[in-house]
Amino acid sequence: MFVHLSIHQPKPGREQDLIESMHRFGAAAAGAPGLREVHTLKDLRGGRLVGLAIWEDEESWRRGVEAMRAAVADDPLDEWEEHDPEGFALVEI
DSSP states (O other), X not given: OEEEEXXXXXXXXOHHHHHHHHHHHHHTTTTOTTEEEEEEEEOTTTOOEEEEEEESSHHHXXXXXXXXXXXXXXXXXXHHBSSXXXXXXXXXX
């Protein structure tokens, strides 16, 4: 199992723009071989947004992530986020 986790901090008034971008990112992986599930989540205490994608393995993620990145390539994320997202590449141990 391979998990890609990203934590985003939207700028005030830009949360919905960022959520829609995250939804486009996830939707671009629909049907990708090895994708188990993808979610956009919100931390109720801090307002951060979390992208969670669970894949069969890292190779599946590497093959699928390019379509996901392409889906949001033109989104002005620097206008919507306080800073670059924090990203994690996680494997079960």
